[in-house]
Amino acid sequence: MENRSDFVSLRDVSKYFGSVRAVDGVSLDIAQGEFFALLGPSGCGKTTLLRILGGFEASNSGSVHIDGANLTDEPANLRPVNMVFQNYAIFPHLNVRQNIGYGLRQEGLSAAEMSQRIDEALATVKLEGYGDRGSTELSGGQRQRVALARALVKHPKVLLLDEPLSALDKNLRELMRVELRALQQKVGITFIFVTHDQEEALSMADRIAVMSDGKVRQVDTPEHLYEAPATREVAAFIGSMNFLDGSVEGAANGMVTVNAGPLGKLQVKPSGDGAPAAGEAVTIGIRPEKLTLLDKAPASGDNVIKGRLTAASYLGERNHFFVSVEGVDAPISVASQNSSPVDHKGWIEGSEVWLTWKPEGARLLLS
Amino acid sequence: MKTRAKSGIGIRGLTIYGILYLVFLYVPVLFLPLFSFNDSIHISFPLKGFTVKWYEHMFANAELLDAFVNSLKVAGSVSVISTVLGVMAARAFTRYRFRGQRPALGLLALPLVVPGIILGIALLIMSKWAGFQLSLITIAAAHVLIATPFATFVMISRLEGFDPNLEEASRDLGESGWTTFWRVTFPLALPGIVASLLLTFIESFDEFILAFFLSGDEATMPLYIWSQLRFPRNLPVVLALGACILAASIILVAFAEWVRRQGVSPTPKSENQ
Ligand SMILES: Nc1ncnc2c1ncn2[C@@H]1O[C@H](COP(=O)(O)OP(=O)(O)OP(=O)(O)O)[C@@H](O)[C@H]1O
Ligand SMILES: [Mg+2]
Numbered sequence: 001m002e003n004r005s006d007f008v009s010l011r012d013v014s015k016y017f018g019s020v021r022a023v024d025g026v027s028l029d030i031a032q033g034e035f036f037a038l039l040g041p042s043g044c045g046k047t048t049l050l051r052i053l054g055g056f057e058a059s060n061s062g063s064v065h066i067d068g069a070n071l072t073d074e075p076a077n078l079r080p081v082n083m084v085f086q087n088y089a090i091f092p093h094l095n096v097r098q099n100i101g102y103g104l105r106q107e108g109l110s111a112a113e114m115s116q117r118i119d120e121a122l123a124t125v126k127l128e129g130y131g132d133r134g135s136t137e138l139s140g141g142q143r144q145r146v147a148l149a150r151a152l153v154k155h156p157k158v159l160l161l162d163e164p165l166s167a168l169d170k171n172l173r174e175l176m177r178v179e180l181r182a183l184q185q186k187v188g189i190t191f192i193f194v195t196h197d198q199e200e201a202l203s204m205a206d207r208i209a210v211m212s213d214g215k216v217r218q219v220d221t222p223e224h225l226y227e228a229p230a231t232r233e234v235a236a237f238i239g240s241m242n243f244l245d246g247s248v249e250g251a252a253n254g255m256v257t258v259n260a261g262p263l264g265k266l267q268v269k270p271s272g273d274g275a276p277a278a279g280e281a282v283t284i285g286i287r288p289e290k291l292t293l294l295d296k297a298p299a300s301g302d303n304v305i306k307g308r309l310t311a312a313s314y315l316g317e318r319n320h321f322f323v324s325v326e327g328v329d330a331p332i333s334v335a336s337q338n339s340s341p342v343d344h345k346g347w348i349e350g351s352e353v354w355l356t357w358k359p360e361g362a363r364l365l366l367s
Numbered sequence: 368m369k370t371r372a373k374s375g376i377g378i379r380g381l382t383i384y385g386i387l388y389l390v391f392l393y394v395p396v397l398f399l400p401l402f403s404f405n406d407s408i409h410i411s412f413p414l415k416g417f418t419v420k421w422y423e424h425m426f427a428n429a430e431l432l433d434a435f436v437n438s439l440k441v442a443g444s445v446s447v448i449s450t451v452l453g454v455m456a457a458r459a460f461t462r463y464r465f466r467g468q469r470p471a472l473g474l475l476a477l478p479l480v481v482p483g484i485i486l487g488i489a490l491l492i493m494s495k496w497a498g499f500q501l502s503l504i505t506i507a508a509a510h511v512l513i514a515t516p517f518a519t520f521v522m523i524s525r526l527e528g529f530d531p532n533l534e535e536a537s538r539d540l541g542e543s544g545w546t547t548f549w550r551v552t553f554p555l556a557l558p559g560i561v562a563s564l565l566l567t568f569i570e571s572f573d574e575f576i577l578a579f580f581l582s583g584d585e586a587t588m589p590l591y592i593w594s595q596l597r598f599p600r601n602l603p604v605v606l607a608l609g610a611c612i613l614a615a616s617i618i619l620v621a622f623a624e625w626v627r628r629q630g631v632s633p634t635p636k637s638e639n640q
Contacts, residue, residue, distance in 0.1 A: 056535055076538040083539045089532035093554045102550075103540030154540065 006065075007032035007190055008053070008158055013062030014214075015048055022048040023059070024214035030192060030207075032067075035184050037201040038194045040211035041237070046194040047086075049211075050160050053192065054083045067157055082151035083160040087167060088143045090135045090150075096122075097131040100150045121153035124187065141172050152187060161193035165200060177204050198238050202226065210234050226287075228271065232365050235285050242291075242332050243365075244284040248276050256364060258282060262327030267302045268364045276366065283365040288335040290361030293321055293347075294354040303362075305355040307332065312347045323353055400610040408600060421607040431608065434591035438572050441503050441587055445510040446568035452511070453518025453563055454556065460519070461526040476520075478513045486513070487580035494581065501583040509577040514567035521566060521627070525559025562627035565619050573616070588612070 008030035015023040022045045030036045038046045051057040053064060055076030063072045071079055082103075091099050100118050109117065122128050125145035130138075138146065144164065151159055164180065165173045181204050184191045195201050201208045202222040209219045218230045229235035232243060246260035255267045256276065268284050276282060298304055307323040310331055318338055322331040332355065347353075398410075406416035425431060459465075460472060478486065490509050491501075499505055533555070537547040553560075575589040582590055592608065595601045 054539060056538070076535070077541045077543055081539075083536070085532045085536060087530065087532060089530060089536035091533060091536070091551060102537070103542075106541045150536075150540065 003032040004067075005029060005031045007034075007067055008036075008192070009065040010049075010053075011063045011065075013049070013052060013059045013064065015045075015052060015057060015059050021045075021214045023052065026062070026211075026214075026216050028209060028216060028219065030190060033188050033190055035181065035191045035204060035206045036193070037205035037208045038192065038211060039198060039201040039208050039237075040196065042196055044211045045214040046196070046211055047162055048214075050083070050162055050192065050194050053158070054081055054160050055079045080157040081160060082154050082156040082158075084144075084147045084151055084162065084164050086162040086164075088147040090138070090143050090146055092135055095131070095135060096127065096133045096138070096146055099135055099146055100131075100153050102150060103154045117153055121149040124152060124183065125149045140168050141176070144168065144176070148183070152189070156189060158190045158192060161191060163194055163196070165195075166197075173200075180204065202238070210237060212237070228363065229285070229365070232283055232285065235363070235365065239287060240333060241285045241287050243330075244286070244328075246282060246284065248278050248280045248282055250278050251276075255359065256282075258284060258364075260284065262325055263305050265302075266362075267359055268362045269359055271364050276364070280366075285363040285365050286357060286361060288320070288333040289318075289337070291332070291334045291355050291357050293323070293334050293336060294356065295347075295351070297354050298356055301356065303357055303359065305332070307353060307355065309347060309349055309351050309353045312349055319347075321347065321353075323355060396613065399606050399613060403603060403607040403610045405603070408603060410602060410606070421603040424604045425607045425611075428604065431591060431604070434586045434588050437503055437585050438588040441507045441510060441578075442568045442571040445507050445514050445571035446564045448507075449511050449514035449518045449567045450522075450560060450563045452515045453520075453522045453567075454560065456515070456519045457522030457526050458552075460523055461529070462531060476516050479516050483513075483574075483576035487577045490577065491580045501581055503583070503585055503587070505581040505583070506578045506587060507571070509581050510571040510574055513574070513577070514570050517570060518563040518567050521563040522556065522559050525556050525562075525627070529555055558626045558628075562623040565623035565626075569616055569619055572612075 006029040008028070010026055010028045013023055013026045014021065024045070026049060038049060040046050048057055052059050055071070055074060055078075059072070063070060065071065066080065071081075091102065094102065097118055100121050101114055104114050104117060118131070119128075122131055125148050127142065127145050127149065130142065133142075135143075135146065144167070148164075165176050168176060177200060180191075193204070202225075205222060207219060207221055208225055210217045210225065212233060218225060218234045220228075225234065225238050229238060229241075235241045235243075244258075244260050244263055244266065246258040246263070246266065249257040249259045249265065251257070251270070254269065256270050258266045258268060260266050266284060270276065293309075297306070305323075305325060307325040309321060310324045311320075311322040313320045316338070319336050321334040321336075323334060324331040334355065401414075402410050403421055404417055404419065405414050406418040406420075407414075456475065460468065486509070490505075490512075494501060494505055529552075533551050534547055537551045538544070542550060573589065574587075575593065578587045578590055579593070586594065588608075592605050595605050
């Protein structure tokens with residue numbers, strides 16, 4: 001079967017709470033079997049968007065289609081969609097089996113079929129033997145598995161997860177990233193999960209929608225989002241990035257020359273098609289690890305910045321430096337991998353240093 | 368050593384105070400059962416001898432039994448009506464945010480602090496004005512007025528500790544609003560509901576002032592007792608009756624409190640069969 005790329009389709013969905021635009025004109029297509037992340041800072045509308053998909057919140061405008069069916073006005077209990085709540089919402093008066101079997105009652109199964117489905121779900125989340133546990137006798141990780149099993153046992157077309165790992169402690173959280181991803185690959189169900197943790201999104205998702213202020217700013221694979229952020233805002237949210245402001249001077253040989261004031265003239269590849277017009281204000285974005293720190297001026301080449309080392313810190317697997325340039329407010333952040341044991345004390349704070357980078361390491365961002 | 372002795376005295380002092388307090392509080396009440404078994408019409412020491420005849424008289428008294436049945440009817444309907452209203456009000460107060468929520472809660476609590484005699488007069492005037500026949504129904508209506516705030520506060524305290532996501536999870540798993548109420552909300556609220564039924568029952572059963580103003584020709588238990596106080600001969604029977612009510616109230620309140628504190632009840636075995 002061909003996986004359709006608009007298995008879940010949102011068109012121009014908006015939701016207002018009074019004057020707050022919690023979700024503002026969101027359109028998204030999510031493919032069948034995809035592990036999709038909604039990533040954004042607190043209050044950007046991720047939960048609201050997920051609740052619109054689940055049918056818990058009615059949108060003010062726009063439409064929601066799943067597998068071709070228009071579900072915009074369908075109530076939550078009739079949608080082929082299930083949700084794992086942030087606090088898991090395990091029914092405290094039911095044991096593990098009863099929790100998992102809760103949603104099977106309307107499916108008209110025989111007792112044996114129901115029991116088999118519950119056993120399968122228990123096995124899927126590796127909770128065999130826990131069926132008769134009271135739901136108040138579970139650890140956080142076990143509660144999460146029960147919540148997952150309770151949703152998966154319904155064989156939903158889409159599983160919604162609201163910050164599924166945020167209630168777990170750090171070690172378990174990192175373990176569960178891998179497990180949740182493996183589980184999704186195994187069951188093949190479309191997962192849409194909400195997180196404000198970029199590392200979580202990068203490590204788990206096939207594609208990520210970055211949201212802010214109720215809008216989707218960019219939808220892309222983790223690699224593309226990191227390497228080719230579309231805007232300064234997205235770039236700042238995913239990892240860290242140095243922003244060098246300037247204006248376009250001209251374009252030649254597929255490279256754009258940017259006059260970056262005190263930083264001199266810098267060469268950068270245009271992103272997307274077409275170079276920006278001369279005089280246009282632009283920003284060059286460079287990730288700290290794309291910069292190379294030198295203790296003397298390089299023999300030749302463009303894209304060299306001279307500055308003063310203001311801070312050097314040894315962080316185990318990498319070194320981190322700040323370099324300030326006269327006339328530029330924000331110090332430039334540089335990271336270098338400690339691939340061979342070097343004495344970082346060789347870098348004396350206050351000394352003159354030079355920074356350089358490969359042209360493809362920088363991004364041209366339109367302001 | 369010295370400080371220890373000193374604090375020992377302090378503790379002893381507090382213990383004596385505590386005992387005196389309890390004596391003051393409960394000994395008068397304990398006179399009821401004591402004299403109800405005393406073989407004399409006079410309520411005075413020394414005690415004359417043990418008897419259960421006042422209890423026999425009590426059970427033989429048709430008027431008293433009528434009053435008892437009347438009180439059961441009134442208190443039974445009051446507890447059900449006020450608890451249903453309380454559950455609905457508490458759900459509204461805990462699940463939704465609406466304009467005027469806090470003033471509404473305050474107004475709801477008002478009957479608890481308005482003196483009974485004022486409420487009684489006001490309701491009597493209103494009943495006359497509206498042309499209601501005074502009867503057990505007007506008594507019950509007045510009792511619903513004062514029992515509903517009770518029921519609402521008991522239910523609010525139960526529902527506040529209750530995760531609203533549970534109801535959404537139930538909807539998510541395919542249950543409608545109504546079945547969600549029966550499969551999730553009701554079982555989790557049950558200890559509160561039972562406590563509310565018992566407390567409002569007692570509240571109505573014991574209530575005198577409103578019943579006094581609003582009764583027609585049928586008496587409730589407190590009215591009957593009051594009417595008997597004019598006849599010293601009947602006093603021991605009243606004491607026997609009082610002793611019974613006291614015992615029943617203590618048991619009901621203790622049970623209500625115990626139920627209310629029950630967290631999650633054990634899982635029903637019939638689920639998922
Ligand atoms: N029921 C509601 N009533 C009023 N405003 C709401 C309601 N739910 C959400 N909002 C507002 O909508 C905006 C988006 O909220 P939402 O919960 O979707 O954010 P979020 O991205 O999930 O944030 P977080 O990471 O903190 O969970 C916020 O400004 C929030 O205050
Ligand atoms: Mg949220």
